[in-house]
Amino acid sequence: MSISRPGHQDNKKDATLSTSRIAVKPFPAIRKRITINSTEIQLFARYINDLTGIHIEPSKAYLLETRLGKILEHESCDSFTTFYYKAKADTSKIIEKQIIDAITTNETLFFRDASPFELLKHKILPEVFDKRSNKSVRIWSAACSTGQEVYSIAIILRELLGPVNGTNLKLVGTDISDAAIKQASYGMYNKFEIERGLPRERLQRYFESHGENWKIKDEIRFMTSFNRFNLMGSFAGMGKYDIIFCRNVAIYFTLDDRIKVFNKIADCLEPDGYLIIGSTESLTGVCPRFVPKRHLKSIFYQLR
Amino acid sequence: MQALKILVVDDDPVTRSLLMKRLSKAECVVETAESGVEAIRMISNTYFDVILTDLMMPGGVDGIGVLETAKENNIKTEVILITAHGSIDNAIVAMKKGANDYLQKPINFDELILRLSKIQNLKHLMKNASDLRVAMETTEQVSSETIQHLEMTVAELQERMLTIRKTLERRDLPPGERIRMALAG
Missing domain, CATH: 3.40.50.2300 (Response regulator)
Structure with a gap:
């Protein structure tokens, strides 16, 4: 190492411990955790809100420190302010993408809350396929995270229709996080992800074991497609969907942004289409264009 | 443990x-x-x-x-x-x-014990995570029932308000009749 800093006694030790990539980019001399101050909290809260719509309360500074700290260290920044300007100046947007991956919560599981999938199987899908007998059916999982919801829908479709012909069905998952979309498209899950929500019989039938991991079988994977998409952006070119899942993502947005998102969703739902939101979410005071309807234990929404 | x-x-x-x-x-x-x-x-x-x-x-x-x-x-x-x-x-x-x-x-038994204690720590963490998950799911379950009930009630009330408003605005009926009809729902 040619760079030597006064007072950096551990320099040599660091270099031997680090990987080669880090060795050429030495950490700042003091390795203690970098904290975020109140101005920086505002700076990042605003930046992240602009990027993703996610609203971060000033009291949740720890969220910024724990989730962004690693990227900051990797970029050899000595403060959150330097890190902010470095991220903004990065025209390749690589840092920005890493921030998005780190700040989004990928909490999802197969068949999360059983009732929407029962609703899909016993009411919505039979109705939709009845109405669209000679037209293709389009389903969108907005904010699909690592793909569990999309594959759960695909499994329901497969069980309801038998081997599915891709031409009359479009099942799309979108998410803002590149990393999440990458995992979703690949369809590989570790044992912790698999353990959650997936009954053994469905695991054996629709997944292949890859050592400790499980990969969704191609017959299911081929029914789906995944794209990166930001709900804060324009919905132009999205087309119309018969069924939209938008569950547990708007909870991270401000009321204003929730209003905007659900209005855009209303614009791309077929007049007789179905919207399913998270089981603890409500559209009261958010989007009066939707009417809630009850079917057994679940609620779905249709346009007025 | x-x-x-x-x-x-x-x-x-x-x-x-x-x-x-x-x-x-x-x-x-x-x-x-x-x-x-x-x-x-x-x-x-x-x-x-x-x-x-x-x-x-x-x-x-x-x-x-x-x-x-x-x-x-x-x-x-x-x-x-x-x-x-x-x-x-x-x-x-x-x-x-x-x-x-x-x-x-x-x-090497020390090595074996070390590996086992790592497995035990991992299992302990997994148990914590799964307890938290159960707590979260219970909370979610209870609040979702409340929210869904409120959502349906609000929607019904809004519909009723709308009907009442329309009835009260009917110009073809005398005011007394409109009020009677509105109250009757």
Whole structure:
């Protein structure tokens, strides 16, 4: 190492411990955790809100420190302010993408809350396929995270229709996080992800074991497609969907942004289409264009 | 923390009893099997946190066979393989098939205890996470029932308000009649 800093006694030790990539980019001399101050909290809260719509309360500074700290260290920044300007100046947007991956919560599981999938199987899908007998059916999982919801829908479709012909069905998952979309498209899950929500019989039938991991079988994977998409952006070119899942993502947005998102969703739902939101979410005071309807234990929404 | 329940599988009686003694001393609950076949029978009846199995065993079911059955039976069971010196390739095959770790003979007991305590820590963390998840799911369940009820009630009330408003605005009826009709719903 040619760079030597006064007072950096551990320099040599660091270099031997680090990987080669880090060795050429030495950490700042003091390795203690970098904290975020109140101005920086505002700076990042605003930046992240602009990027993703996610609203971060000033009291949740720890969220910024724990989730962004690693990227900051990797970029050899000595403060959150330097890190902010470095991220903004990065025209390749690589840092920005890493921030998005780190700040989004990928909490999802197969068949999360059983009732929407029962609703899909016993009411919505039979109705939709009845109405669209000679037209293709389009389903969108907005904010699909690592793909569990999309594959759960695909499994329901497969069980309801038998081997599915891709031409009359479009099942799309979108998410803002590149990393999440990458995992979703690949369809590989570790044992912790698999353990959650997936009954053994469905695991054996629709997944292949890859050592400790499980990969969704191609017959299911081929029914789906995944794209990166930001709900804060324009919905132009999205087309119309018969069924939209938008569950547990708007909870991270401000009321204003929730209003905007659900209005855009209303614009791309077929007049007789179905919207399913998270089981603890409500559209009261958010989007009066939707009417809630009850079917057994679940609620779905249709346009007025 | 709850004691780890361990199954030791080895055709060599000396290794079996040595492992039994050491692991019991380390406060593990230990059972033994003298062949892969016996191990498979035991795995299908009882859950073990960890299976410590010899890789090479006579009788048709080797360590890999035990590993495969264990993982099929319960994904939470961790398997550590014991390999003869120089059979690293087999150990790597086993790791790819989902073994947690492997140890070379002669067994270094400090190393084994260290690995087991790591597994125990991991299991403890997983238990915490799963408790938190249960708490979260219960909260979610209860609040979702409340929210859904409110959502439907608000929607019904809005519809009723709308009907009442329309009735009250009817110009073709005298005011008294409009009010009577509005109240009647």
